[in-house]
Amino acid sequence: MTKTSTEIQNDIYQFIQTYATTDDQQLSESDFNRVALDLFDYQFKSNLPYKRYAQSQRKSPLIVNNWQSIPLMPIQGYKQLTLSTTPVQKDEPVFMSSGTTDPNHRSHNYHPSFKVWDASMKYPFKQFVLPDRDKMTILGLFPGEKTNSNSSLSRYVTKAIDFFGDDKSGIFIDENGMDYQGIVGALKDAERQGRPVMLLGASFSYVHLLDYLNEQKLTFKLPVDSRLFDTGGFKGQSRSVDAQDLFDAIKNTFNIDRDHYINMYGMTEISSQCYDQNLVRLYHHLPLDYTKAAPAWVRVRILSTDTLQPVESGHAGLIAYYDLANWNSCVAILTEDMGIQDENGFEVSGRVQGAEAKGCSIAVDQLLHANQM
Structure with missing residues (x-):
């Protein structure tokens, strides 16, 4: 039956x-x-x-x-x-893909309930992104759910902070753009207090942030165990970015090594994500592996x-x-x-x-x- x-x-x-x-x-x-x-x-x-x-x-x-x-x-x-x-239903939550302004040519994934979606997001995030702790300061560099309710990544960023962010966490971008001054202030506070932070955003969030910090001649020595999380790729509408150049810029700007850089694979049309394995293997004292696990x-x-x-x-x-x-x-x-x-x-x-x-x-x-x- x-x-x-x-x-x-x-x-x-x-x-x-x-x-x-x-x-x-x-x-x-x-x-x-x-x-x-x-x-x-x-x-x-x-x-x-x-x-x-x-x-x-x-x-x-x-x-x-x-x-x-x-x-x-x-x-x-x-x-x-x-x-x-x-x-x-009329007001049912639906995630829609980006890339076009025509809603008729965007993917639609309907979610009458988020019970399974939230559980599917929560446990692998803890396993692969926070294998060493239960909470940390998370600086969101992608609009949250209140700003864009039709984005699966917006819900993802919001739930990551809800589940695992401490009281210093927050989202630093909305419909008006990125709050560069707020990000700089949060990074300086973490640096001064010796408090590890996680930067969490879409891949091209970092391109724009790094451009700004470079223009302002700002660099940080973030504490040990700080990490950077991204999703997506670096072929954007404005320009393409070489991955190794980005890794070097992250190291030079934030003092975050390659082994603390994690990429997530996800999309509008699915409800679970896959992650680079390097961080979980590092904290379990296993040989590093940058392939993704499901x-x-x-x-x-x-x-x-x-x-x-x-x-x-x-x-x-x-x-x-x-x-x-x-x-x-x-x-x-x-x-x-x-x-x-x-x-x-x-x-x-x-x-x-x-x-x-x-x-x-x-x-x-x-x-x-x-x-x-």
Whole structure:
């Protein structure tokens, strides 16, 4: 019997609680497979566009017997279709992708409840970003939820401070721009008091902050254990930035070493994030590894851009993302990001380009054809 929305959310929440402190996917594999199949069954019955696409791939809960066989929703589906297992309410929270001013060409991910989303965010953040402490000063360099309620990253930054920020924490950017003077004051206070801080923002937040600090000829010797968190990439609308140049600038400006720089992989269309492993490994006295790890309720596979079949370890391909926390839309997503994976983790190598996009294009064509009315 297909489970209800409440039952599905409770099962996923319980899974997250059970495996919150481990990224050992072998330990959770049996339970992951069970919950993923239940979730696919629920979404197949309750999410009509996903059902139509699955049927076009000759996939159904009667045929699919392992999570690897669950049909992957092309990420473009979130722009073209309403992917929700529950009826969309007038004032229902929805995350929308950035990059265009036309709301009709932005991804939409609906969230009738944040219980699972918040749990999925909270535990890996503690594991990978704060492995050495429960609270610290967090300086947010991305607008918060009150400023942009349609941004998943805005909610992320707000919840990070709610869950893990001390009373010196805050968000230093809003609709009027970045509060450079406030950031400088907070950094000087931390430097003077010997209090470690975390800078937390989108990748290009740091480009603009570093430009300002360079113009003002300001540098800081932040205390040991300070860290910098970013998400996204450095190919922006204004200019591209070389990653090594950025690492050098961060070291010279903030006194934060590369091993305390963490990048998070996330997007509007998913509900869980993956993290660089360097900080958690550093504090557990393990060899450093800068590849990304997924929480126990996420699986990542790398697929051929031509055939959408798995590639060998160490070979580049499209990132396929299986996320139990994405209970209201699609558990399995075909991204447009390229990656490389080995036994330790995976790296994101960029966006799919040109001829490499063949597999994505075919999948999107099949999706739209299946949902023609």
